Amino acid sequence: MITIIKYTFKEMLKKRAFLLVSILSLLYLSIYAFGLSRIFEHPSNSIYDIIFQSQILSAGLFFANFIVAFLVVLTSVNAISGEIESGTIYSILSKPIKRYELVLGKFIGLSIMIVLYSSIMFLSVVGLNIWFGSKISFGWDNILKGLFFFDLGPIVFLALIIASSSIFSTINTGIIAIMAYGIALVGGVLEQIGTAMQQSQVGAFGLKSGESLINAGIITSLILPTDVIYRKMTAELLTQSSGISFMTQGLFGGMSQPSIYMFIYIFFYVVFLLYYGAKRFSQRDL
Amino acid sequence: MVLEAQNLTKQFNGKGGFKEVTLSVEKGQVFGFLGPNGAGKSTFVKTMVGLLHPTSGFAWILEKPIGTVESREKVGFLPENFRYHDWMTGKELLSFHAELYKIKNPGKKIDELLELVKLKGHENKLIKNYSKGMQQRIGIAIALLNDPEIVFLDEPTSALDPVGRIEVREIIKQLKSQGKTVFLNSHLLSEVEMVCDEVAIINHGRIIAEGKLEELLKEHTHVEMIVSDYTTELIEKISHLSKEFQFKEGKLSFKVEDKEKIPLIAKMVIEAGAKLYQLNTQTSSLEDLFINLIGKDEMS
Numbered sequence: 001m002i003t004i005i006k007y008t009f010k011e012m013l014k015k016r017a018f019l020l021v022s023i024l025s026l027l028y029l030s031i032y033a034f035g036l037s038r039i040f041e042h043p044s045n046s047i048y049d050i051i052f053q054s055q056i057l058s059a060g061l062f063f064a065n066f067i068v069a070f071l072v073v074l075t076s077v078n079a080i081s082g083e084i085e086s087g088t089i090y091s092i093l094s095k096p097i098k099r100y101e102l103v104l105g106k107f108i109g110l111s112i113m114i115v116l117y118s119s120i121m122f123l124s125v126v127g128l129n130i131w132f133g134s135k136i137s138f139g140w141d142n143i144l145k146g147l148f149f150f151d152l153g154p155i156v157f158l159a160l161i162i163a164s165s166s167i168f169s170t171i172n173t174g175i176i177a178i179m180a181y182g183i184a185l186v187g188g189v190l191e192q193i194g195t196a197m198q199q200s201q202v203g204a205f206g207l208k209s210g211e212s213l214i215n216a217g218i219i220t221s222l223i224l225p226t227d228v229i230y231r232k233m234t235a236e237l238l239t240q241s242s243g244i245s246f247m248t249q250g251l252f253g254g255m256s257q258p259s260i261y262m263f264i265y266i267f268f269y270v271v272f273l274l275y276y277g278a279k280r281f282s283q284r285d286l
Numbered sequence: 287m288v289l290e291a292q293n294l295t296k297q298f299n300g301k302g303g304f305k306e307v308t309l310s311v312e313k314g315q316v317f318g319f320l321g322p323n324g325a326g327k328s329t330f331v332k333t334m335v336g337l338l339h340p341t342s343g344f345a346w347i348l349e350k351p352i353g354t355v356e357s358r359e360k361v362g363f364l365p366e367n368f369r370y371h372d373w374m375t376g377k378e379l380l381s382f383h384a385e386l387y388k389i390k391n392p393g394k395k396i397d398e399l400l401e402l403v404k405l406k407g408h409e410n411k412l413i414k415n416y417s418k419g420m421q422q423r424i425g426i427a428i429a430l431l432n433d434p435e436i437v438f439l440d441e442p443t444s445a446l447d448p449v450g451r452i453e454v455r456e457i458i459k460q461l462k463s464q465g466k467t468v469f470l471n472s473h474l475l476s477e478v479e480m481v482c483d484e485v486a487i488i489n490h491g492r493i494i495a496e497g498k499l500e501e502l503l504k505e506h507t508h509v510e511m512i513v514s515d516y517t518t519e520l521i522e523k524i525s526h527l528s529k530e531f532q533f534k535e536g537k538l539s540f541k542v543e544d545k546e547k548i549p550l551i552a553k554m555v556i557e558a559g560a561k562l563y564q565l566n567t568q569t570s571s572l573e574d575l576f577i578n579l580i581g582k583d584e585m586s
Contacts, residue, residue: 003382003385003386006385007371007382011371011373014373015373086369087365087367087368087369088369088370088371089337090332090337090363090365090367090368090369091363091365091368091370091383091425091428092386093336093337094335094336094337094358094361094363094365095358095383095386095387096355096356096358096359096386096387096388097355097386098355283339285298285337285338285339286332286337286338
């Protein structure tokens, strides 16, 4: 399996998609840095400024997260199915290796690369905010916890793609990945709106509608829990040691935090997807 | 036995593939597996190396049930539609496959194989810059990396020029001299005839003939005789001993299944007091045999 991990990692580095996303990321970080340099030109200490700065940070992380998801799709959508479609799989699986080793090897190899990339993106966005004089005081624990959840989302997304790529064709996996990510994103927004409606006490009708939206969000989180992990990330990053949280504000933050049960679900979600993908792949005729 | 299959069947939704194949291959043999396109040759090989799951029946490689990791430990395989990771160089590709076989320090073996398949000097080129023939050569090198006991070569010369074909034939002979077993899938009958000890012919997924190549060809020796002063009784006796018998004005033309019948027939002619002016024998080529058997199978 170590061989598969090693060569998967190597292959990703040599892929044109990786180069493309890297250039895109540099471009994004440059534009973001330019924006920050203008925003922080006239610093002040008002609470509104701090809230605004938290929004700028959240927006930066939201789009960085989006680029990482883009990289996950581009580099892993054909991880297994591409090997089958091109015929390279014949010379690999006729060797004395088990099929699950290929699935897990691909997952781990891609995970290492994605975690590295995702961490660079996260630390760059947070680092740029600190560099330009953001008034949000981050503790190391905020940054490390935020980093953990920022990296976790793409890994969960990768598990879905690898499982799908082990069972379906590259095109079908691409459709599944994009649809699932879109549904999770929309579901997350609906859940936020639902929570806002409940919190703003818009009457019995509003409360009921809010609850329906929250339920819709929970269901989409079960399909692909990336949005829920993203919200946990913003909560961990922006909740101060004093207990004051800036995460409850705005479009890119989150009004509700996922429960511990959701994270237990996420753990089993990843394990199940990899197990099921490997099992179905082992039963496939190639 | 290096390879054994008992009533092995692989079908796709009840169609295609192969049915109830029973065959065994002894150590050190070059075994030719022949058949027209779509007969089930590649499906059989892919089933043996664990890429396809059999529908029913059993098979073993080196006494290990197929589909298990152990059964593939001493196996080399060159797929028909060979494709390799084109982002690697030739040397990287061989190192990758050596690692999959868990070969420690494969450097020397890689150099030897590059030399054997005539790719020395091209090892640092990317696979995507290799010609089809070069890719087939590196595929053969990959199949031999683990010093296999049995090598499955599925159409190993399909992309090679005549010189390359001769070189592959030499590699096969070399493997045989080292006591290795080669399972050769091919529809290039002349090639099979030159290197194989035993063959099996498959059509519509079923084995229609199997045995030592020499024996199979011996079954189809064509004989022509010119005789005079013969009796009707003599001609009748010869016709009973042969197949496809034809007789016209002292000229006899027939086929015998066993070459030993030829001196017997000559003796009969002499003992019957007839004069034997000419006796020509012509052993069928594998191509004749193949076309004959496939034709008969299609008719039935």
